[in-house]
Structure formats: C-alpha cells, structure tokens
Amino acid sequence: MTNLPEHLLHGYRNFMQGRYSAESGRYTSLAHEGQHPETMIIACCDSRSAPETIFDCGPGELFVLRNVANLVPPYEPDGVFRSTSAALEFAVQSLRVKNIVVMGHGRCGGIKAALNNGGPPLSPGDFIGRWMSLIGPAAETVSTSTLMTATERQTALERISIRYSLANLRSFPCVSILEGKGKLTLYGAWFDISTGELWVMNKETGDFERPELD
Incomplete structure (x- = not known):
C-alpha cells in the first residue's frame, strides 16, 4: 500500500x-x-482546462490561481480570509507580474450551478452557491432569456463572468494604479474544451474573437 x-x-x-x-x-x-513569472493566469479548478498545458508553459513561466469558475471578488479589505485576493496581492505587489489573464472555459460546472440556482446545495455550507452569487445578477438575467438555448446561455454567462472578474480586478487599487501607469495589462480569454479553441476578449468591444495563429 x-x-x-x-x-x-x-x-x-x-x-x-x-x-x-x-x-x-x-x-x-x-x-x-x-520565481519571476511575467503573467498571472486566473483560471477555473476544472481538471480539463489547465493553463500550463493550454499555453505550453514550463516551470516558472506562469503564476496560476485556480478557483471555481475563475472568479475574482471585488476589493474588500474586511479581515475575512480571502485566498483569491491574497494570491492577486502577491502576484502584483511581490512578483510584479506584467500581465493578468482571466481565462474561463466551456462547460463550466460553476457557471452551470449559477444558472440553475434552484437546486439543493451540495452541502449545508453551500460554499459553491455563495461563491457563485458573485455573478448572481448576470446569472438571473441570462437564465431567464427565452431567446437562447441552454448551451447558448451557458456560454454567454461563462464569457460575461470573465468581464465581471476583469471589472473586479480593477477595483483593487494595486491593479488599477499599475494599469493606469501602463505597467500592468489585463486580458480575458475563453477556452473551448471540446475543440481546443481559444477565444480572446477584444479590449475595445468586449467581444470574444479567435486569435490569428501563424
């Protein structure tokens, strides 16, 4: 044994x-x-979307934070234990990363839970439900749309959640100040597990587009 x-x-x-x-x-x-990575990746815990594999990176190249549905909470220095905020603080203030990428993915279980919040919690603590309430208003809007299929609603919220996380990143003074000085750049990306396609968020329009590969 x-x-x-x-x-x-x-x-x-x-x-x-x-x-x-x-x-x-x-x-x-x-x-x-x-370690001196230039890029931080905020990704989902999902075992099918590992950033180091997707971007073919070796040791020391990426500082990776993974949580359910790749969410970033807003800046709240309230004394509560906040692992995502702590990792972000370390990456920006200590490692001095130059890039932060929020990467969502298709068929995300956390996003599915947010769209179907009427079901029973997995445990009395309902930790997933509480965590996914970060995008509760968007989930409610998307879930009530009758113009989209279930798959379209899922993809829509997966991408909207990336925009939410980027907005919350900018609520952190250390992020917004460095971004304003041109020392830190934020990106959004979405990975399709079934096809291997990577979609990158256009900074001007917010649309997700396929990058041109040589």
Missing part, C-alpha cells in the same frame, strides 16, 4: 525520467533564484 494513488506515483516517475531530467538545470535555477 502506497501513500499516494498509484497513477500519481506513475506520473511522478515519468516526470522525473522525462521532463525533470531534461530541465533539471532550470528547476535548480528556480529553486535558488526564485
């Missing part, structure tokens, strides 16, 4: 024999010199 699931140990073995062996110098450097 092992202390970890066997498939994890198998994966670690492959990692040590493959990627770590090929990049051991890089890991050693990161250990001694610390």
